[in-house]
Amino acid sequence: MNRIEAIMQALVFRLDINPAELVPLEPAQPPMPPAIREALLAGNKIKAIKLYRVFYDVGLKEAKAAIDAM
DSSP states (O other): OOHHHHHHHHHHHHTTOOGGGOOOOOOOOOOOOHHHHHHHHTTOHHHHHHHHHHHHTOOHHHHHHHHHTO
């Protein structure tokens, strides 16, 4: 057992955590490229969607949903 695993086991024991009850985290969002952030800050949503499609190789629907969620 490596050091990190030992520390984690000690924390689980000390905090009385049941690992089986933990909810897995969703994958983190990829970092937003500066060009997309700049387009959004400038109020140019269409440009941001176009850039998102290019950067992440997704369709229009997925890109629009991602930009709308930001």
